[in-house]
Amino acid sequence: MGRPRAFDQPAAVIAAMDQFWLRGYEATSVRDLSNAMSITGASLYNAFGDKRSLFCHCLENYLDTYARRCIAQLDACDDPILGLTVFFDKLLEASLTDRRGCLLVNSAVEVAPWDPELARLVQASLREIEDSFHRALERLLAMRQPDHDLRAAARAMLSAVISLRVLARAGGDSERLHSIARSAIAVATDLRDT
Amino acid sequence: MGRPRAFDQPAAVIAAMDQFWLRGYEATSVRDLSNAMSITGASLYNAFGDKRSLFCHCLENYLDTYARRCIAQLDACDDPILGLTVFFDKLLEASLTDRRGCLLVNSAVEVAPWDPELARLVQASLREIEDSFHRALERLLAMRQPDHDLRAAARAMLSAVISLRVLARAGGDSERLHSIARSAIAVATDLRDT
DNA sequence: GTGATTTTAGATCGATCGTTATAAAACGAA
DNA sequence: TTCGTTTTATAACGATCGATCTAAAATCAC
Numbered sequence A, B: 001m002g003r004p005r006a007f008d009q010p011a012a013v014i015a016a017m018d019q020f021w022l023r024g025y026e027a028t029s030v031r032d033l034s035n036a037m038s039i040t041g042a043s044l045y046n047a048f049g050d051k052r053s054l055f056c057h058c059l060e061n062y063l064d065t066y067a068r069r070c071i072a073q074l075d076a077c078d079d080p081i082l083g084l085t086v087f088f089d090k091l092l093e094a095s096l097t098d099r100r101g102c103l104l105v106n107s108a109v110e111v112a113p114w115d116p117e118l119a120r121l122v123q124a125s126l127r128e129i130e131d132s133f134h135r136a137l138e139r140l141l142a143m144r145q146p147d148h149d150l151r152a153a154a155r156a157m158l159s160a161v162i163s164l165r166v167l168a169r170a171g172g173d174s175e176r177l178h179s180i181a182r183s184a185i186a187v188a189t190d191l192r193d194t
Numbered sequence C: 001g002t003g004a005t006t007t008t009a010g011a012t013c014g015a016t017c018g019t020t021a022t023a024a025a026a027c028g029a030a
Numbered sequence D: 001t002t003c004g005t006t007t008t009a010t011a012a013c014g015a016t017c018g019a020t021c022t023a024a025a026a027t028c029a030c
Helices: A009-023 A030-037 A041-048 A051-076 A080-097 A103-110 A116-141 A147-169 A174-192 B009-023 B030-037 B041-048 B051-076 B080-097 B103-110 B116-141 B147-169 B174-192
Strands: none
Touching: A009 A030, A009 A051, A009 A103, A030 A041, A030 A051, A041 A051, A051 A080, A051 A103, A051 A116, A080 A116, A080 A147, A080 A174, A103 A116, A103 A147, A103 B103, A103 B147, A116 A147, A116 A174, A147 A174, A147 B103, A147 B147, A147 B174, A174 B147, A174 B174, B009 B030, B009 B051, B009 B103, B030 B041, B030 B051, B041 B051, B051 B080, B051 B103, B051 B116, B080 B116, B080 B147, B080 B174, B103 B116, B103 B147, B116 B147, B116 B174, B147 B174
């Protein structure tokens, strides 16, 4: 009942996500969003509530579309070293061709300090990535190492992801980005060869 | 000649820096700044030009007051491992008591993508930190290693600094932060013991 | 078709944005 | 003292902010 929605909601969320991803939360106005989404401001508020709520949809969509897809691929790879190599190769390629960095990391810096709910989502998502690294290291070593070392190694690899994304957004050069990715993989190979 | 300035300019820059550091560039209004600096908007524009120019002063002040001071201490330390330990201990303590993160890293995410001049400053400053790590590793190994390894190790340590600061701002827990700091120091000790 | 309901488009809300105009106040030079 | 110069305080500028109102358009149940 009622007039049916004339716009494609998932497509609109993607358009809004691209805008937030590019410019950040504060620098993106509701008019920027309605232009990018090709809908009027009234439709935006009718469908999504307010700016913050739309941003939540966008971040969730980002996590589903990008972060969790990478995690799933890493988990699905039998050879952890191969999986990690593919993971960081893709991350490098994406970071060098798309200088917006990572919406999750950008949000960790810009919105998380002022939004406890989003801060929890950010921390949980980062933990998902760290856990995926941890599982890859468990597969690599068949649990011969104390868990403490694996957790620290997984955190070092998460740290590489974060800084790589920050540096990419700030215009860091390819050599530095590659260097960090190699170090992250070396964490795994070093653990294996111990 | 002319009426003398009634406010302490360096103190005003510090107050503005604290505001930008806390809230970020876009979320800080000129009125927020003039309140924090205890001067009127007219005085602000008279003394600093515009908002962006004031921000440049603030970032320069941050680099001089914090980043370069840490670098100088690391350079001054004869024992590189001790120097790095002190460096990361201080970084941890600062990150856990002050959740604003690092103004340089925050700026890398929020302002560098839209300001080529500030992007150059950000990259140059990150390089200063990386180079300080590199020098510490050179002292540690007395140049027995190929430079390529040292550069990669220095970058891995810079990566730890960046992600540590991002995680701290987003509310990351103490354990994760300590874990990353330990990994960074382990990069140096592993190189030494090779 | 009629009524109920929802989405559309467009105008507009008060608030706030970065910035500037105005003029009084406070100094050094003459 | 008077003049020239700079800073101060206050008010205000046009533009834009996030959000909302009104009314026309589009659908379903009946």
